[in-house]
Amino acid sequence: MDKERLSAALGKIPSGIFIVTCxxxxxxxGMLASWVQQAGFExxxxxxxxxxxxxxxxxxxxxxxxxxxHILTKAMxxxxxxxGKGFAPTEPAFEGIPTRMGKHGVPILTEALAYFECQVRGRxxxxxxxxxxxxxxxxxxxxxxxxxxxxxxxGFTY
Numbered sequence: 001m002d003k004e005r006l007s008a009a010l011g012k013i014p015s016g017i018f019i020v021t022c023x024x025x026x027x028x029x030g031m032l033a034s035w036v037q038q039a040g041f042e043x044x045x046x047x048x049x050x051x052x053x054x055x056x057x058x059x060x061x062x063x064x065x066x067x068x069x070h071i072l073t074k075a076m077x078x079x080x081x082x083x084g085k086g087f088a089p090t091e092p093a094f095e096g097i098p099t100r101m102g103k104h105g106v107p108i109l110t111e112a113l114a115y116f117e118c119q120v121r122g123r124x125x126x127x128x129x130x131x132x133x134x135x136x137x138x139x140x141x142x143x144x145x146x147x148x149x150x151x152x153x154x155g156f157t158y
Contacts, residue, residue, distance in 0.1 A: 003156070006155065007154050007156050008153075008154075008155065009155065010152075011151055011155040013155070014150070015149070016150075017034060017072045017076075017080055018032070018069055019032060019069075019109055020050075020056065020060075020067055020068070020069055020070075021068045021106050022059040022067035022068070022106055023056070023106070026090055027089075028093060028106070029059065030083050030087070030093045031050070031054060031056050032080055033050070035047075035048065035049035036048050039133055044135070045133055045134060045136060046116060047132065047133050047134075048060075048067075048069060048131070048132045049131055050132055051128060052129060054086065055086065055089045055091075060123070060130070061123065063120050063122060064119055065119065066102075066106050066118070066119050066120075066137075067106055068102055068104075068106045068107070068117050068118065069134070070109045070115045071113045071114045071115070071147050072112060072148045073143075073145040073146060073148050074146075074148045075145070076111065076112070076113075076148070079097065080148075082096075082097065094107055097109060102115075102138065103137075103138055104117045104137055111142075112142055114142060114143075115142065116138065116139040117137045118135060118136050118137060121135050
């Protein structure tokens with residue numbers, strides 16, 4: 001296998017820019033995600049790829065745990081950068097970020113294009129990532145605009 005050619009080809013797969021929030025109180029956190037996809041119609045479900053070792057990993061490990069997925073626009077680059085740096089387990093992740101509490105106890109980013117509140121249904125080991133499947137419990141469009149879609153130059157890194 002020619003890894004350089006494969007990397008270039010993998011980088012052409014389009015993905016979005018999303019923020020995943022989970023936990024509550026001092027345990028509340030968030031992460032930048034690009035691998036999110038609708039995974040089912042009935043019940044409605046999403047899949048989210050979470051790199052192993054991230055601080056949010058334990059908050060998305062067990063069935064029933066709530067989390068939210070937020071769709072960003074290109075105008076939300078500052079928010080993407082904020083969550084892209086990652087957070088230690090007790091580090092405050094939402095300072096300076098407008099939020100409200102969702103119906104299922106997780107932070108909702110009020111400036112997102114849209115959001116979904118979910119609960120973990122299960123997860124699949126995908127090597128260096130977990131694929132977390134979440135059943136959608138709530139969802140809403142918060143603003144008008146276009147979803148932020150991008151491609152990568154290298155299919156082996158973010």
